[in-house]
Amino acid sequence: MISAIRKKLSAMDKASCESDSLIGQEKGRGVKLTPSSNGKAMKIKVDDCLITDTRRCDCLYFYQQSKSKRHSFLVELKGNNYAYALEQLEATKNHPNYVALMNENRPCNELAVAIVSKKARTNNPKKEEWEDLNQLRLMVIPIEDNDTYDLRTLTKSA
Numbered sequence: 001m002i003s004a005i006r007k008k009l010s011a012m013d014k015a016s017c018e019s020d021s022l023i024g025q026e027k028g029r030g031v032k033l034t035p036s037s038n039g040k041a042m043k044i045k046v047d048d049c050l051i052t053d054t055r056r057c058d059c060l061y062f063y064q065q066s067k068s069k070r071h072s073f074l075v076e077l078k079g080n081n082y083a084y085a086l087e088q089l090e091a092t093k094n095h096p097n098y099v100a101l102m103n104e105n106r107p108c109n110e111l112a113v114a115i116v117s118k119k120a121r122t123n124n125p126k127k128e129e130w131e132d133l134n135q136l137r138l139m140v141i142p143i144e145d146n147d148t149y150d151l152r153t154l155t156k157s158a
Contacts, residue, residue, distance in 0.1 A: 017044050023148070028117075029116075036065060041063045051095050057089050057091075058075055060092075060098070075151070076115070078116050078120070111139055
């Protein structure tokens with residue numbers, strides 16, 4: 001799966017969007033993906049790289065946990081503006097560049113992840129309404145400032 005995604009990125013002339021690090025940080029909050037010993041992972045810079053012409057989220061992770069367990073995570077790191085984070089996730093999900101990469105990664109457990117401040121108000125729009133509208137599972141993860149969330153945690157329940 002990872003090699004197919006790299007090949008597709010090259011065909012799209014977006015190979016430079018693959019990040020050297022599996023860690024991202026913005027607005028005092030961080031995200032990482034720590035693969036298992038037999039897993040493979042990659043991070044793609046979405047903001048101003050994979051997508052430059054519309055709203056977009058910060059990054060995209062692909063994780064192949066085993067031959068049959070594949071995951072993708074659309075990630076937006078945000079302070080308190082939860083509603084705008086969801087707009088960015090939605091715009092990315094519907095962008096042709098994202099769709100092209102996802103077509104290389106089927107079947108896959110696809111998640112949208114909004115990492116927000118513990119103080120963020122996350123009741124509007126409602127998580128379930130957003131999921132129904134976008135046909136995508138949403139994980140809203142409030143964390144403390146200067147904290148980092150490991151996406152691998154989300155693969156344990158998938």
